[in-house]
Amino acid sequence: MSSVRAEAIALRLPFEMGGPKPLFAGLPRQMEMLLIRVETDQGLVGWGEAFSLAIWPAVRSAFEQLVAPLVVGQDEADIAGISERLQRQFHILGRGGAAMYALSGLDIALWDLAGKRAGLPLHALLGHAHHSSLPVYASLMRYGDKDLVTRNTFEALSRGYRAIKLHEVRTDAVHAARAAIDASGTQSALMVDVNCPWTVAQSLVMADEFRDCDLLWLEEPVWPPEDFAGLAHVRQASSIQIAAGENNMSAPHFAQMLQAGAVDFAQPSVTKIGGITEYLKVMQLAAAHGTPLMPHSPYFGPGLLATLHLTALLADETMIEASFADLGASPLGDAIAVRDGRLQVPQGPGLGCDPDMAVVTRYRVA
Template identity: 30%
Template structure:
């Protein structure tokens, strides 16, 4: 393979209206956004990535501009022979800007999106599916779960739709008060099949007192995990108390940034399920080592992702490369920026999706059907 350099990048921002808002304990999404990024090297090879911008949606254009004007200039004209070393260099170079701007999350996500695109590009040039280029060897179907389920009566309706679509595991949002949370879970739990699983996500919505009060109340549901019962930056001493009160393993990681912090989370033993988001921090270069370390320590790796179709495909390939007992998170809510990109590529059968064929992501995104949703397009060249 020739030693090619990064010649061109693009960022595409899309905004799509939705009929049913998506509720979380930290806010409500009234539209779906996505920032898709495209990289091309000096040989003409191409790859695609996605920058996390799920909420607040106002961040989408800002992150695309950070990608184009802050992150890309550090890489344009550089060799792509060693994506992991390149990402580590970018990450180090952004350290002072994270401190100066207070924009650590947005800068990390912009760098992550570029890393994803570069790994896709490299896999395509090698003639390999991305999961194999990342070190995977198992091409069996990948288990999935339906995520983003709104609280209240809608939870049961969404679970029934997801079940009819082939899902066998479901995650419901909690953190809306005891009455609402238990009212969401009981109808769903009462109808679960023997081969089905149920999880909950508090989205950092409880403080220590609320988490220790609510966790025991969830024992009746036989949960697979309790996700983010506390804000990600709370001291480990608080997580110890919640873990002692919880009837199920704790999950988290989507709001952790940095290999050192992930290793602390793994070493603590308090998170049974590690959930880094490759479009939010690290890309494949950062998250692949975290996933391997989690499995080596006896934890479960489940990639976090709620966004457009390109980021979801990257999460699929990363989980397929690492495997273990983890499941792929798939947003159960309608999203034109996912379905419009994927079509029927990730149809669920008996709780699993098949790996796509072809090179790289196994997907060449056609953005033309999304043209009416585009709010910004930026291009930068070496």
């Protein structure tokens, strides 16, 4: 058996987020999705998702120029071998970034194929699923306006979410969300993700400003993201729980973070870290350190499905991150519809749901 075709398909999907769309990496936020499609000589098709955001053109190019030519003609069942060989070939191009994101998408597609070949959902192929559905937290994008934060916090709660994560950096916005949750009487959890803006000293000041907000965690307070000693200091010197890991570049990078005692929650991202193969290594590392996993998964494609399968393997019920945005069209439709604050763990072979080609065709970026 071998793969006969490997392609990267970029989508740009309409979406609304209950407020003006923020800048991301200096550009207005769009909802891109970079799908990876691998077809075998047996006619099976596997789907993956590579990290995209504003870097999708580079990731698509990396997939087409570097990855696809080395995959076509290979035995697609040799996932570990392909992952190892390609990582070794591409390491000089950067362990994080376009080449690694392209490899992540490929790896997810190969695992989807493996599940389809075996006639098993991914979680059954990997082990034992402890859950048939998982709780989801609403990951609100940055509004930068406390009234919009209040309105969207109430909206998320009314849709059944029982945990809310903000991407706000200002104290008043965080306090506004806390007040909205308290007023709702739902006892919902609140988390704040600030995306690496502060020094260690600034982080400690801000942690103190958030002390009355009862945060479940503060995510990525410290710049640069690699400063694990700084993060560990914030964790020790404040009473706040720390989450990080979406910007880690490899499983060994996670080992360094865990060794440093930097986090209360480790956040691997399956579309960035090298796909399912590398994510499984991070799961083992986190378990060995007794550090709970809290997946990074603000995706609407196969990356979210893969995260559901992987998280179902954890005995402790663990929250899934879902972007709080309404898509005008969704390639995965019902499979990623949050109901009463939960997502179903897919039960079909492989990832359990293929993208709807009508949506793919309509929103494909040339």
